[in-house]
Amino acid sequence: MTPITRAEPIAAEEAAVPFDAAKVKACFPIFFDNALTRKLSYLDNAATSQKPLSVLQAMDNAVRSYCSPVHRGFYPIAEQSTQRYEQARQTLTDFISAKTSASIIFNASATDGINQIAKGFLLPRLSAGQNVWVTRMEHHANYLPWLFVCDKAGANLRIIELSDNGELDIDGAHGLFADNTAMIALSHTSNVLGTNNDVYALCKKAREHDIPILIDAAQAMVTHSLDVESLSCDFLVFSAHKMFGPTGIGLLYIAPHRLGDVQPLRLGGGMVDFTADTFAQTIWSEPPYCFEAGSPNLAGAIGFAAACEFVNAIGQHQAKQYISSLALQLYQALLDFDRVKLLTPLKHVSSGIISFYHDDIHAHDLAHIMGDAGVAVRAGHHCAQPLLAHFNVNSTVRASISVYNTPEDIVALITALRHAQTVFA
Ligand SMILES: Cc1ncc(COP(=O)(O)O)c(C=O)c1O
Known part of the structure; x- marks a missing residue:
């Protein structure tokens, strides 16, 4: 060398x-x-x-040259920051080959995305006695939110165990694709074992049985090119900081057919078209905006997109x-x-x-x-x-x-x- x-x-x-x-x-x-x-x-x-220099420079440039509120201003640099933020969303859309940028939600991290889906999608539809499946190799981020919602709803957290070879024992997971499975959530790559799971096969099977499935891709994005359309997952999460981007920003992908099924959890500025004195009068903004309450993380999104470009270039x-x-x-x-x-x-x-x-x-x-x-x-x-x-x-x-x-x-x-x-x- x-x-x-x-x-x-x-x-x-x-x-x-x-x-x-x-x-x-x-x-x-x-x-x-x-x-x-x-x-x-x-x-x-x-x-x-x-972080590579390209990411640092993109973030520095955002803060130095056009720092202004995203989606909230009518003066030139505010329009520029809005445009660059939405360009970053498009870069992420392309990065995972999503059909529409409405599916691309910027949030704080992979952890944030899993919590959003566990509490904003699953909890309202989860009944006592149903099963939620995770695997033995999950990070707490993809374990505790499901444990929490199961506890709240009286549902069961079921675990896909490991075979002796350190891979998932799918055949041993009896009832995984049964009618009473409310959700499957698993990591693409274990953060401890490094095991890569066959997420394509599992998503295909889940789709055949109409079971929602979430893929935690936090450890996958540097070495795997993921295409959410052919993966056919319902949800996918990852964090920028594990793929050369900044901390404090992550991505939640919600498949187009699920966009109407997820309740926003974080409520605040920038996520409603209308609100008044009663909650019933509130009209959510279209996705992805209804899931991005608060001032958007401009430098984070710009750095995230630059990180995708770096990964693509390598x-x-x-x-x-x-x-x-x-x-x-x-x-x-x-x-x-x-x-x-x-x-x-x-x-x-x-x-x-x-x-x-x-x-x-x-x-x-x-x-x-x-x-x-x-x-x-x-x-x-x-x-x-x-x-x-x-x-x-x-x-x-x-x-x-x-x-x-x-x-x-x-x-x-x-x-x-x-x-x-x-x-x-
Ligand atoms: C597999 C996996 N999932 C989720 C997470 C959580 O990522 P974050 O802390 O960026 O939310 C991690 C972090 O190590 C991880 O390795």
Whole structure:
């Protein structure tokens, strides 16, 4: 690999064809910023990703050059901010191949979107005794909202368990597509195991049985090009910050045929055509506006769209191939450690998410030692306690790889792990 010599980040397009890891890394100013970050092996990408210069510049430009209220002003820069915000929505519409931008709702995060659907779609139609299905590998964001609505309605939260190979045991989920299933919600990619679920097959089956299905794509967007029309899901969520965009903004996709079935949860400015002294007189604005109460997040939406453009420029297929190659390097190196147990199935390393624990060293201690060596990993339950309970562990170390990582980052992690073993010997 060519060593990174440039401190000046460059355009993603220049970096991507063919994939040049050094040039891709050079798109991210953080790796050139100061002594600490220049040497950083950032392997915590499943938690949040770093931001390329193109995203930072787009956001800076929005705030610096046309900062003004979206959908609320009649002067030129206000019209510009409205137009740019709606352009960003169109970029997101194209990014997931949605039919209409009415389906694209900007909100705070994937978490926000799941809460909206659990409480604004499912709860009003959920009856006692019905089943809501999730999987054993869900993040709390795609678990607690369903647990909450089941508890409120007297419904049952049912769980698709795992097979020994770390994949979903769909055949063992008896009654998954039965008449009393009110909803299915599952992640595209597990944030702990890295397992990629066959969401296309599950959505197809759910559609055949007319069961609403939500896909949590929070961990999928860098390495998978998702087309919601052929996926035929009812709902899909993801967050910008895990795909090189800013924190504080996410996307909720609502399929066109479901747009009239979801009650807005956040009420306030910009989401009604009319209101007066009684609630009954209130007329919601058309989607997506009825779901975006409050002042829109202009810089967030602009940064989100720039992140999509960055991902497109790199190419999700190329990103996946590169990330896979590094993940395999890490996986194989970890196999040499007798006391290390891997949770990630080898077949799913392409997600770049590798979770493991050490028989003798607590995950937090490992993460501390790695952190001192300049290797950023996550340690803990990863907001997936039902999954960790299944494996009978309280915490794991999770290394998650992205497009700007290098083979040197993998070596740095392995060196730190060896060092940890000498410290705890
Ligand atoms: C699979 C999955 N779903 C949902 C979330 C929640 O994302 P956010 O915190 O951006 O709402 C995460 C975050 O780690 C995740 O990994």
